[in-house]
Amino acid sequence: MRFTQSIAPVLLLLTAGVAQAASAWGFDDGSLAVVAKKSGGTSKEKLSQKAPLSKPVSLGSTDTLKLLLTAKDNGKGKRPHQAFLVLQEPESGLEAPFPLTVKESGKAAVQISHKDLPVQLLAATKPLKASVVLASFGSAQGLNTPVFEVKIETDANAPPPTYEKPLRYGKQPEIHHTFGADPKSPPKVISLFFALAVAATLPALFISWVSLGGNLNHLSKAIGAAPLSHATFFGSIMAMEFVFFMYYTSWNLFQVLPVMGAVAAITVFSGTKALGEVQSRRLAGER
Amino acid sequence: MRSLLSLFSLLAFLFAAAVSALSTSGNRLLVILDDVAEKESYSKFLGDLESRGFQLSFESPKSESLALFHLGERRYDHVVFFPTKTKGLGPNLTPNILVDFMNANGNVLVTLTSGTAAPNSLVSLLTELEIQLPADRTNLVVDHFHYDAASAADTHDVLLLPPPTSVRPDIKNYFGAGAGKDDVLAFPRGVGAALGASELLTPILRAPRTAYSYNPKEQAEVVDDVFAAGEQLSLVSAFQARNSARLTLVGAAEMLQDKWFDVEVTKAGANKAAKTFNREFAKRVSGWTFNEIGVLRVNWIEHHLNEAGGNNESNPTIYRIKNDVKYTISLSEYVWTTWSLFTVPANDALQLEFSMLSPFHRLALTPSAAYTSAGESESGYSATFKLPDQHGIFNFKINYKRPFVSNVEEKNTVSVRHMAHDEWPRSFVISGAWPWITGVGVTVAGWLGFCALWMYSAPVGGKRAGSKKTQ
Numbered sequence: 001m002r003f004t005q006s007i008a009p010v011l012l013l014l015t016a017g018v019a020q021a022a023s024a025w026g027f028d029d030g031s032l033a034v035v036a037k038k039s040g041g042t043s044k045e046k047l048s049q050k051a052p053l054s055k056p057v058s059l060g061s062t063d064t065l066k067l068l069l070t071a072k073d074n075g076k077g078k079r080p081h082q083a084f085l086v087l088q089e090p091e092s093g094l095e096a097p098f099p100l101t102v103k104e105s106g107k108a109a110v111q112i113s114h115k116d117l118p119v120q121l122l123a124a125t126k127p128l129k130a131s132v133v134l135a136s137f138g139s140a141q142g143l144n145t146p147v148f149e150v151k152i153e154t155d156a157n158a159p160p161p162t163y164e165k166p167l168r169y170g171k172q173p174e175i176h177h178t179f180g181a182d183p184k185s186p187p188k189v190i191s192l193f194f195a196l197a198v199a200a201t202l203p204a205l206f207i208s209w210v211s212l213g214g215n216l217n218h219l220s221k222a223i224g225a226a227p228l229s230h231a232t233f234f235g236s237i238m239a240m241e242f243v244f245f246m247y248y249t250s251w252n253l254f255q256v257l258p259v260m261g262a263v264a265a266i267t268v269f270s271g272t273k274a275l276g277e278v279q280s281r282r283l284a285g286e287r
Numbered sequence: 288m289r290s291l292l293s294l295f296s297l298l299a300f301l302f303a304a305a306v307s308a309l310s311t312s313g314n315r316l317l318v319i320l321d322d323v324a325e326k327e328s329y330s331k332f333l334g335d336l337e338s339r340g341f342q343l344s345f346e347s348p349k350s351e352s353l354a355l356f357h358l359g360e361r362r363y364d365h366v367v368f369f370p371t372k373t374k375g376l377g378p379n380l381t382p383n384i385l386v387d388f389m390n391a392n393g394n395v396l397v398t399l400t401s402g403t404a405a406p407n408s409l410v411s412l413l414t415e416l417e418i419q420l421p422a423d424r425t426n427l428v429v430d431h432f433h434y435d436a437a438s439a440a441d442t443h444d445v446l447l448l449p450p451p452t453s454v455r456p457d458i459k460n461y462f463g464a465g466a467g468k469d470d471v472l473a474f475p476r477g478v479g480a481a482l483g484a485s486e487l488l489t490p491i492l493r494a495p496r497t498a499y500s501y502n503p504k505e506q507a508e509v510v511d512d513v514f515a516a517g518e519q520l521s522l523v524s525a526f527q528a529r530n531s532a533r534l535t536l537v538g539a540a541e542m543l544q545d546k547w548f549d550v551e552v553t554k555a556g557a558n559k560a561a562k563t564f565n566r567e568f569a570k571r572v573s574g575w576t577f578n579e580i581g582v583l584r585v586n587w588i589e590h591h592l593n594e595a596g597g598n599n600e601s602n603p604t605i606y607r608i609k610n611d612v613k614y615t616i617s618l619s620e621y622v623w624t625t626w627s628l629f630t631v632p633a634n635d636a637l638q639l640e641f642s643m644l645s646p647f648h649r650l651a652l653t654p655s656a657a658y659t660s661a662g663e664s665e666s667g668y669s670a671t672f673k674l675p676d677q678h679g680i681f682n683f684k685i686n687y688k689r690p691f692v693s694n695v696e697e698k699n700t701v702s703v704r705h706m707a708h709d710e711w712p713r714s715f716v717i718s719g720a721w722p723w724i725t726g727v728g729v730t731v732a733g734w735l736g737f738c739a740l741w742m743y744s745a746p747v748g749g750k751r752a753g754s755k756k757t758q
Contacts (some may be wrong), residue, residue: 079509082431082499084516095496097516102509133497135431138441141556142431144497166484169688170457171636175649177675179609185719194722202729206736217745230742237738241731278742287746 023074024141025134027108030069032148037062049132049145056127056149061158065112065150070105071134077106080136085110087150088129089121096121097133117152122161127151218286222277229273236267309340311621312392312578313364316341317355319348319380321371329369332543332569339579339623341365348376348406355379355388364393365577368409370400370540375407382411389532396576398540399478401427401444401503416526417483418536421514423502428479428520428538430498435473437553437560446474446522447554450564451492454690457634461581461691462491462571470564471554473547477539479520487526489690491535491572494520523572531693535576543569575691579623582693586617586665590683590699593671605702607710608676614639614683615658615669616697628659628666639670640684647675678705 030047034057045053047069059065071080083100096118100108114122121128127149135142154160185191222230240263247256281287316336320326323345326333337343344363346353348371355362366388385408389395397413399405404424405413413420420426429443439445450463450470472492479500482488499516506512526534541547542565551560574580591601593613606612616637620629631637636651650670658667674681681703687695714720 081501081508082497082510084499084513086496086517093518095517095519097499097513099510099513101511135497137429137431137443142497144432167486169486169690170455171638171651172649174638174651175640175646177641177647177673179673179676185717188718191718191721195725198722198725198729202732205733209736209740213747214740214744215747216739216743219743222743234738234742238735241735244731274742287744 023139025080025136025143026072026075027069027132027134027143028072030067030132030147032057033066033068034059035064035066036060037064045148047147049143049147052146053148056151058151058153059112059114060153061114061155063113066109067100067112068107068109069100069132070107071102072106073136073140078136079104079106080134082133082135082142083108084133085112086131086133087112087117087121088131089124090126090129091124092120094118094120114152119161119163122152122154123163124152218281221281222274225280226273226277229270230277232266232270233274236263236270239263240267309624310364310578311582311584312394314341315363316343316365316367316577317363318343318345319366319368319371319376320345321347321369321373323347325369328544328546331545331548331566332573335566335570336573339574341577347371348373348380351379353377353379355384355393356391361388361391361393365396366393367396367398367573369398370403371406372403373406374404376409380408382408382415385409385412386415389528389534390530392530392532394532394576394578395534396537396573397534398537398543400540401425401476401478405478413480413536416534417485417488418521418524418526419481419483420478421500421502423505424478425502425504426478426500426514427503428474428477428494428498428500428522430495432497432555433495434555435475435552436555436557437551439475443555444476445552446477446495446498447471447552448474448492448495448522450568451523454489457632458690459581459632459692461575462568466564466567469559469561471552471561472568473542473550473552473563473565474522474539475541475547477522477542479515479522479538480524480536481515481519482521482524485526487528489525489527490521490523491525492521492523493518494522525575525691527690527693529694531582533576533578535572537572574623578621578693580621581691582621583629583687583695584619584621584626585685585695585697586619588614588616588683588685588697588699590614590701602699603701605704606674607704608674608678608706610674610703611671612674613669613671614652615655615667616652616685617658617665617667618695619665620692626664628663630654630666631668635689637668637685637687640686641672641674641681642684643677643679643681646684647677647681648672674703678703 026049030049031044032047032053033042033044035042043057045057047053057065067085070077071083072078073080079102083102084097085100086095086097088095098110098112098116100110102108129146130148130150131144131146133142133144135144240260243256243259243263247253318326318333326345333343355366385395397409399420402425405420410420410424427444428446430446431443433447434443435445435447448471450466450472451460452463453460474492479494479498482490494517496517498520499510500514500520501510522538524536526536537543547563548566548569550563552563553560571580589601591613592598592603592606593611618629619626639648639650639652640646641648650672652668652670655667655669658669659665681701683699683701685695685697715724
C-alpha cells in the first residue's frame with residue numbers, strides 16, 4: 001500500500017510527461033478547392049501541415065474557397081475547440097479569423113467568398129497568408145501553421161474596394177508656404193537705353209528752340225526793369241520744383257503743404273509784377 | 288514662538304511636498320465594490336494607490352449616499368469600478384452621470400472579469416466610447432499557446448503575455464518600458480473588448496495572435512462564431528477624451544489582485560518559472576488613468592520679430608507680411624511626482640501651424656537649449672519662419688494630440704498687415720523705373736527752360752513783327 005502510494009505520483013508525472021511530449025494537434029486529408037460560380041469549374045489542391053502550397057491560389061469575385069480537413073489529436077480524429085483559418089494581410093499584419101465547422105470525427109470545413117472578407121483584406125494588393133490554427137484545452141500541443149497564400153482577384157468591371165483609413169492622432173505632413181514671385185525688372189541695359197533716350201529729348205528740345213530763334217536776349221532788360229520781382233518769380237518756380245523733389249525723397253504731405261502754400265503766395269505776388277513787366281514789353285511791340 | 292513658527296513652516300513644507308507627490312488632477316478616489324470586504328483581495332493595489340497619495344473612499348453601488356456630484360461639483364476626481372454582481376449600478380451611476388463625470392474631467396478605471404456579467408451602465412458607457420464588449424458579457428479569453436501551465440494547465444484561461452511594446456513607433460511606451468526580458472503579464476480569466484475606429488481609443492495590451500474570446504456556457508464544445516480573435520481583441524484599452532479625461536478598461540480584474548502580483552508563473556512549453564510584471568503594470572495603468580503620467584503642461588508661449596534691428600517686443604499683436612518671426616513654447620511633462628522635461632518621441636514631431644482658416648505653414652518645432660530651464664523641468668521648443676505674403680488675422684496654433692499624452696491645444700492670434708507705402712524699395716533702386724524718373728527730370732528742366740524762354744526771349748529781327756503787321 002505504501003509502495004503504491006509513493007509510486008502513484010511518479011507514475012502520474014511520467015504519464016503526464018509522456019502525454020505532453022507525444023500529444024499534439026495536426027490534420028490530415030487537407031484539401032483546398034476554389035469553385036467558380038460562373039463556369040462551375042473547380043481547382044483542387046492537396047494541403048499538408050508540413051509545408052505550405054508553393055503557389056498562391058487566386059480567388060475571383062464570384063468564386064468560393066472551400067477548405068476541408070480532418071483535425072487529429074495524436075493521429076486520432078478529434079474535435080478541437082479552436083479550429084480557425086486565419087487570413088493575414090502581410091503589409092499591415094491585419095488578421096481575420098474564420099472558424100471551421102468541425103464534426104465529432106474531426107472533419108472540418110469552411111467556405112470563404114469575397115463577401116465574407118473585411119474590406120481591408122479585399123483591398124490587399126499582395127497575396128493573403130492563410131494559416132490553420134488547431135488547438136484545444138488540455139495538454140495537447142496546438143498547431144498554428146501556414147498552409148497557403150490566396151490572391152484576391154477583384155472584378156475589373158466593378159469599382160475596386162476602397163476604405164477610408166480611420167483618423168489617428170499623429171504628426172501631419174509639413175506645409176511650407178509658397179511665396180508669390182517678387183516683382184521683376186527688365187534687363188538694366190534696356191532700362192538704361194530708354195532712360196538715355198528720354199534724357200536725349202531735353203537737348204533736342206532746347207536745340208530746336210534755339211534753331212527756331214529762341215533766345216534770352218531780354219533777360220538784362222527785364223532784370224533792369226523789375227529786378228526783385230523777376231528774380232523772386234523765377235526763383236519761386238524753381239523752389240516749387242525743389243519742394244516736389246523733397247516730397248519725393250524725404251518729406252511727407254504735411255511738411256510739403258505749408259511750404260507749397262508759402263512758395264505759391266510768393267509766386268503770385270512776384271508774378272503779378274514780373275508778368276506785368278512782360279506785358280509792358282509786349283505792348284511796346286518788343287515781343 | 289519662533290521655533291513654533293519654523294515648525295509650522297516645516298510642516299507646511301512637508302504637506303506641500305506630500306501634496307506635490309500626487310496626481311495632477313486631485314487625489315479623491317472612489318472605489319466601487321460589491322462588498323467592502325472584497326477590498327482585501329486588492330489590498331496591494333489599493334495600498335499602492337494610497338501610498339501614492341490618493342484618498343480612497345469605498346462604496347457599494349447599492350449605497351444611497353453614493354453620488355459623484357455634489358451641488359454640481361465633482362465629489363471625486365477618479366473612480367475605480369471593480370466587478371459587481373448586480374445587473375445595473377443603480378440610479379447614482381447611470382451612464383449619463385458617468386459621461387457627465389468624464390465631461391467634468393473625472394477619470395474612470397473599469398475592470399471586468401469573465402465570471403460576472405458587466406453591469407448595464409458600464410456596458411452603455413463603453414458602447415458610447417466605441418468599446419464593444421461581447422454580447423453575452425461573460426465571454427472568456429483563452430489562448431491555447433500562451434497560457435500559464437502552473438495554474439491553468441487545462442483551462443488555458445490565464446494568459447501570459449510579454450509586457451506591452453509601444454503601439455506605434457512614434458508613441459512613448461508608458462506601460463511596458465523597462466520591463467525585463469523574462470517578465471510576463473498574467474491576464475487571468477478576462478474579457479476582451481473590440482475597439483471601434485475612434486481616434487480617442489488606444490489599446491494598451493492586445494491579445495496574442497492565437498487568442499480568442501468564447502462563451503463558456505454556449506460554446507463549451509466548439510467555437511462556431513468568434514466575437515473577436517487575435518490582435519483584434521484588446522485586453523486593456525485606453526480612452527482619452529478631448530478634454531483629456533481618461534478611461535481605462537482592464538479586461539481582467541484579477542490582474543490587480545494580490546495573488547497575481549507576486550506569483551510565479553510558467554509559460555506553456557517552458558520549464559522556467561517567471562515572476563509576473565502585474566504589480567508594476569497595475570501601477571502604470573492606474574497612474575496613467577489618474578493623471579500621474581503622460582500629462583503635459585504649457586508653461587508659456589512667446590513669439591517675437593526675428594529681424595536684425597527690428598522691434599524685440601514679446602508677443603506683439605501685429606506683424607507685417609514676410610516678417611521673420613520666432614515662436615517658442617515651453618512644455619513640461621508630469622512624471623509620477625514632479626514636472627520634468629518633455630521630450631518629443633523620436634518619430635514624432637511637435638508641430639506649429641500658422642493658419643488663417645487653413646494652415647499656411649506647418650512646421651516642426653525643434654528643442655531649443657536656450658529656453659530649457661535650469662531646473663530641468665521646462666523644455667523649450669521653437670521655430671523660426673517667414674510669415675506668408677498674405678495679410679489678415681492669423682493664429683499661431685499648436686495642436687498636439689497623441690495617444691496616452693494629454694491634449695495640448697494652444698492658439699495665439701495676431702494680425703498680419705500688408706506693406707506700408709514707405710516700406711517698399713525706392714523707385715531709383717528699381718531699374719525698370721529709370722526711364723520714368725528721367726522723364727520727370729526732363730519735364731522739370733523743360734518747364735523751367737520754357738518759362739525762361741517765354742519771359743526773356745527777344746523777337747528775332749524786325750521781319751517777324753513786320754510780317755505780323757502786314758497780316
